[in-house]
Amino acid sequence: xxxxxxxxxxxxxxxxxxxxxxxxxxxxxxxxxxxxxxxxxxxxxxxxxxxxxxxxxxxxxxxxxxxxxxxxxxxxxxxxxxxxxxxxxxxxxxxxxxxxxxxxxxxxxxxxxxxxxxxxxxxxxxxxxxxxxxxxxxxxxxxxxxxxxxxxxxxxxxxxxxxxxxxxxxxxxxxxxxxxxxxxxxxxxxxxxxxxxxxxxxxxxxxxxxxxxxxxxxxxxxxxxxxxxxxxxxxxxxxxxxxxxxxxxxxxxxxxxxxxxxxxxxxxxxxxxxxxxxxxxxxxxxxxxxxxxxxxxxxxxxxxxxxxxxxxxxxxxxxxxxxxxxxxxxxxxxxxxxxxxxxxxxxxxxxxxxxxxxxxxxxxxxxxxxxxxxxxxxxxxxxxxx
Numbered sequence: 427x428x429x430x431x432x433x434x435x436x437x438x439x440x441x442x443x444x445x446x447x448x449x450x451x452x453x454x455x456x457x458x459x460x461x462x463x464x465x466x467x468x469x470x471x472x473x474x475x476x477x478x479x480x481x482x483x484x485x486x487x488x489x490x491x492x493x494x495x496x497x498x499x500x501x502x503x504x505x506x507x508x509x510x511x512x513x514x515x516x517x518x519x520x521x522x523x524x525x526x527x528x529x530x531x532x533x534x535x536x537x538x539x540x541x542x543x544x545x546x547x548x549x550x551x552x553x554x555x556x557x558x559x560x561x562x563x564x565x566x567x568x569x570x571x572x573x574x575x576x577x578x579x580x581x582x583x584x585x586x587x588x589x590x591x592x593x594x595x596x597x598x599x600x601x602x603x604x605x606x607x608x609x610x611x612x613x614x615x616x617x618x619x620x621x622x623x624x625x626x627x628x629x630x631x632x633x634x635x636x637x638x639x640x641x642x643x644x645x646x647x648x649x650x651x652x653x654x655x656x657x658x659x660x661x662x663x664x665x666x667x668x669x670x671x672x673x674x675x676x677x678x679x680x681x682x683x684x685x686x687x688x689x690x691x692x693x694x695x696x697x698x699x700x701x702x703x704x705x706x707x708x709x710x711x712x713x714x715x716x717x718x719x720x721x722x723x724x725x726x727x728x729x730x731x732x733x734x735x736x737x738x739x740x741x742x743x744x745x746x747x748x749x750x751x752x753x754x755x756x757x758x759x760x761x762x763x764x765x766x767x768x769x770x771x772x773x774x775x776x777x778x779x780x781x782x783x784x785x786x787x788x789x790x791x792x793x794x795x796x797x798x799x800x801x802x803x804x805x806x807x808x809x810x811x812x
Contacts, residue, residue: 448493448494448495448499449491449492449493450491450492450493451489451490451491452489452490452492452811452812453487453488453489453490453811453812454486454487454488454809454810454811454812455486455487455809455810456485456486456487456548456551456552456807456808456809456810457485457552457807457808458485458551458552458553458805458806458807459552459805459806459807460803460804460805460806461803461804461805461806462803462804463801463802463803463804464801464802464803465799465800465801465802466799466800466802467799485507486505486507486551487505487506487507488503488504488505488506488507489503489504489506490502490503490504494516496518497517497518497519498515498516498517498518499515499516500513500514500515500516500528501513501514501530503531512528512529512530512531513528513529514526514527514528514529514530515527515528521595522594522595522596523592523593523594523595524592524593524595525590525591525592525593526590526591526592526593527588527589527590527591528588528589529588529589540673540674540675540699540700540701540711540713541675541697541698541699541713541715545699545711545713545735545737546737546750548782548784548809549748549750549773549775549784549786549807551807551809552784552805552806552807552808552809553771553773553784553785553786553788553805553806553807554750554771554773555750555752555769555770555771555788555790556752556769588608589605589606589607589608590605590606591603591604591605591606592604598629599628599629599630599631600626600627600628600629601626601627602624602626603623603624603625603626604622604623604624605622605623605624605625606618606621606622606623607621607622607623608621619642620642620643620656621642622640622642623639623640623641623642624639624640625637625638625639625640625641625660626638626639632667633665633667633668634663634664634665634666634667634668635663635664635665636661636662636663637660637661637662637663637664637677638659638660638661638662639658639659639660640657640658640659640660641657641658641660642656642657643655643656643657643658643681655681655682655683655692656682656683657681657682658679658680658681658682659679659680659681659682660677660678660679661677661678661679662675662676662677662678663675663676663677666703670704671702671703671704671705672700672701672702672703672704673700673701673703674698674699674700674701675697675698675699676696676697676698676699677696677697678694678695678696678697679694679695680692680694680695693717693718693719693729694717694718694719695715695716695717696715696716697713697714697715697716698712698713698714698715699711699712699713699714700712700713706741707740707741707742708738708739708740708741709738709739709740709741710736710737710738710739711735711736711737711738712734712735712736712737713734713735714732714733714734714735715731715732715733716730716731716732716733717729717730717731717732718730718731729756729757729758729759730756730757731754731755731756731757732754732755732756733752733753733754733755734752734753734754735750735751735752736749736750736751736752737749737750737751744776745774745775745776745777746774746775747772747774748772748773748774748775748786749770749771749772750769750770750771750772750773751768751769751770751771752768752769752771753766753767753768754766754767754768767790767791767792768790768791769788769789769790769791770787770788770789771786771787771788771789772786772787773785773786773787773805774786780810780811780812781808781809781810781811782808782809782810783807783808784805784806784807784808784809785804785805785806785807786804786805787802787803787804787805788801788802788803788804788805789801789802790802
């Protein structure tokens with residue numbers, strides 16, 4: 427598979443070089459590790475270079491080639507640390523229509539600038555207490571509810587990287603995207619339909635942007651498991667224009683139950699993000715996520731969840747100081763004990779030319795997983811771009 431990926435990348439890049447004069451090469455290296463880690467239990471050892479994260483120390487190196495312009499072009503990316511490759515090509519014959527084929531792990535669909543990947547930014551892969559892609563326990567398990575659905579990805583398995591997206595632009599303020607995933611694998615119409623994703627942006631001048639998405643979850647396939655959801659609906663609103671110096675987004679998501687599961691309704695998730703944008707050198711980000719409601723075969727779902735995250739920061743001449751804190755709460759039903767977790771995560775960012783260095787402290791109490799044990803570590807990381 428690795429040889430096939432390399433061969434495909436070479437052919438792809440050569441063809442691009444012939445077809446397009448504008449070619450840009452770039453790359454990045456991101457590293458994250460824990461210098462020391464331990465717990466509050468007396469008999470537990472303090473580890474040098476240890477890591478309590480489930481996904482281990484973060485490491486990623488990737489190189490990319492970007493070619494073409496707004497009319498036609500593409501991108502090819504080689505991720506050496508994962509032995510994976512992804513890439514896409516696009517053609518826009520008119521201002522109203524575009525065709526895009528391939529896989530775009532950076533995605534056009536994820537729009538959570540505040541509550542998702544934009545909350546901790548580059549720090550999420552090294553010193554931030556929770557990974558904004560993975561969730562990271564109850565404290566952030568609902569943090570992006572309805573606000574980040576991650577469309578147009580899937581590069582990890584190089585066999586599943588050929589998606590087809592048709593985009594329509596009826597006006598400068600409206601875009602409608604229809605994405606069919608894994609077009610080379612789908613054998614039946616029901617399979618193609620079950621993987622369909624539709625998302626659109628509607629820009630309201632001097633107000634904000636309304637975003638809608640319908641993401642197929644496979645429930646329409648002939649061999650779908652009993653109770654499989656048909657798909658997930660997302661609706662969100664983002665604005666940095668209504669209130670001067672304040673950006674915010676609010677949204678929700680709802681899973682459409684399969685037609686074969688009567689009297690069953692999924693729980694609703696609602697998320698909110700706020701960012702103060704004109705208080706330099708001070709900045710504050712807040713995000714809140716929740717889950718509630720729903721019904722299973724006529725019985726109400728009593729499980730509820732709530733997560734809250736705060737990220738104040740202060741910019742100094744040579745560095746920026748952050749204080750990342752979060753709290754999560756979850757209860758299966760009104761008679762059960764509530765599970766909770768919390769974390770405190772101060773860290774600093776030091777720009778050094780083309781490199782950005784991070785170092786911090788993480789204190790995490792996952793009460794729902796390991797009673798009485800508070801974990802701590804001193805993470806370090808850097809991001810280098812060229």
